[in-house]
Amino acid sequence: xxxxxKLGDLSREELLSVLNLxxxxxxERKNGIxxxxxxxxxxxxxFQKSSTRxxxxxxxxxxxxxxxxxxxxxxxxxxxxxxxVEDTARxxxxxxxxxxxxxxxxxxxxxxxKYGSIPVINGLTDYCHPCQVLADxxxxxxHKGAFKGLKLCFIGDGNxxxxxxxxxxxKTGMKFSIACPKGYExxxxxxxxxxxxxxxMMTEDVAExxxxxxxxxxxxxxxxxxxxxxEKRIKAFSGFQxxxxxxxxxxxxxxxxxxxxxxxxxxxTADVFEAHADEIFEEAENRLHAQKAxxxxxxx
Numbered sequence: 001x002x003x004x005x006k007l008g009d010l011s012r013e014e015l016l017s018v019l020n021l022x023x024x025x026x027x028e029r030k031n032g033i034x035x036x037x038x039x040x041x042x043x044x045x046x047f048q049k050s051s052t053r054x055x056x057x058x059x060x061x062x063x064x065x066x067x068x069x070x071x072x073x074x075x076x077x078x079x080x081x082x083x084x085v086e087d088t089a090r091x092x093x094x095x096x097x098x099x100x101x102x103x104x105x106x107x108x109x110x111x112x113x114k115y116g117s118i119p120v121i122n123g124l125t126d127y128c129h130p131c132q133v134l135a136d137x138x139x140x141x142x143h144k145g146a147f148k149g150l151k152l153c154f155i156g157d158g159n160x161x162x163x164x165x166x167x168x169x170x171k172t173g174m175k176f177s178i179a180c181p182k183g184y185e186x187x188x189x190x191x192x193x194x195x196x197x198x199x200x201m202m203t204e205d206v207a208e209x210x211x212x213x214x215x216x217x218x219x220x221x222x223x224x225x226x227x228x229x230x231e232k233r234i235k236a237f238s239g240f241q242x243x244x245x246x247x248x249x250x251x252x253x254x255x256x257x258x259x260x261x262x263x264x265x266x267x268x269t270a271d272v273f274e275a276h277a278d279e280i281f282e283e284a285e286n287r288l289h290a291q292k293a294x295x296x297x298x299x300x
Contacts, residue, residue, distance in 0.1 A: 003113045003120045004294050006106070007130045007167040008193075015137075015171055022138050022286070022293035029064065029289070036066025037296050041097040043069045045123070046077065048103040053260065053287050054123045054131070058100055061292040067299075070096075089116035098299045119298035121291075126160055126223075127187075131294065132259050133164040135286035137172060140215055142286075143255050143279065147172035153213035153250070154178045155206055155240055156267055157233075158186030161219045161259055166190055170198035177201040179209035181236045206240055213250040217257045218242050218267045234266070243269045255279045 001014050010018075028035055043062050047055065055071065062069040079088045085108055092099055093116040101109055102123035113120040122130055137147070144150055152169045154162050158180045166186065169176035176194060178186065182204060185191070194200040203209050210216060221237040222230040242256060256268075256276035264270040273280070 001297055004130055004298065005109055005113055005120065005122050006128045007133060007164050007171065010171070012171050015134075015168070018134060018290065018293045018297060019138050019141065021296060022134070022289040023142075025292045025296070026286070026289040034064070037300055038062065038097075039066035041065075041067035041299050042095070043067060043098045043100060043295065043299070044072055044092050044096045045069055046072045046079070046099065046101040046103065047123075048074055048101075049124060051102055051123070053284055054100075054102050057287040057291055058123070058295075061288055061295060065292060065295065067097075067295075085111040086115035088112070089114075093117040098295065121294060121298065124160065128164045128167075129160045129259070130164050131287065131291055132161065133168040134290040134294065135283055136165065136217070136257055136259075137168050138286045138290050139257065139279065139283040140174075140255070142282070144214060147174050149173075150214040151175040151177065151212060152215040152217065153210050154217045154219075155209065155242055155246070156180060156218050156237065157184050157221060157223070159219065159223055161217075162186045163190055165217060166194050166200070170194050170200070173198075174215075175199040175201075177203070177209040177213070179203055179206040179240060181240060184236065206246055207249045210246045210249040213254055215255050215257060216242050216246065216250055219259055220261065220263050221267055237267070241267055241269065242272055244272065247272060257283050260284055 045058055059069040089112045096118060098119045099112060100121040100123045101112060104126050106125045106127035109122045109125055152174050154165050162178055163186055166176055221233045256279060258280050262268055262273055264273055
């Protein structure tokens with residue numbers, strides 16, 4: 001494990017190893033144990049997309065591990081003024097011990113890793129969101145005890161969240177179903193991979209996808225950068241909502257997850273969100289622990 005560019009790059013054993021370390025780091029934090037495993041290490045955090053959870057969790061995580069995090073926006077870097085990614089990668093590699101980037105194109109993340117000589121962590125691209133799904137898997141295992149035999153259902157856009165959840169579910173042995181409107185399906189190559197490597201179902205029938213699910217998951221209908229499509233998407237995704245009816249289709253003890261921010265009344269009703277708020281905000285907290293584990297694996 002040299003980088004975290006997408007979950008598909010990790011073996012099942014590597015993925016579980018990260019989750020096990022995240023559990024350990026969470027236990028240590030809860031019990032006041034300060035393990036400065038990255039003492040003196042420096043992480044550059046490149047943000048071409050704004051964030052609440054990604055910035056705060058990575059910055060806090062580096063501090064708790066004894067390291068230092070530098071926030072770098074487009075305004076702070078020549079990359080925002082046309083410097084090639086390959087040049088930025090080679091320069092930052094001489095100053096830092098690791099890079100986290102939250103951006104639009106997956107190629108930009110891959111190029112940073114290709115031309116740099118330090119670990120690169122994908123904090124989000126339009127293609128995938130591996131850090132979020134590591135936290136999601138951590139939360140599922142905390143609540144359900146294991147992955148084998150569980151069914152994870154995603155309702156909404158076949159976007160970066162759907163891509164990483166699909167990979168995470170298959171690699172950990174969970175069944176995966178997705179309900180999405182026609183025209184908003186996930187990447188065809190990933191769908192083919194999921195069908196060949198696990199139990200996978202895709203449908204436009206939300207209740208069918210949610211049937212007997214152990215975990216229901218949703219995301220906003222219009223992600224960052226899609227604001228001009230919001231009205232069109234609200235019409236397209238009407239009915240693709242986690243609500244009381246869909247909860248009845250899932251198992252009685254089904255948990256609900258959301259990567260946040262949530263738009264109550266759109267992808268999820270306020271009553272379902274509040275009923276499962278403890279799970280959702282534990283999931284948000286687990287971003288910190290999962291990412292600390294990733295940084296330790298890559299930078300220690």
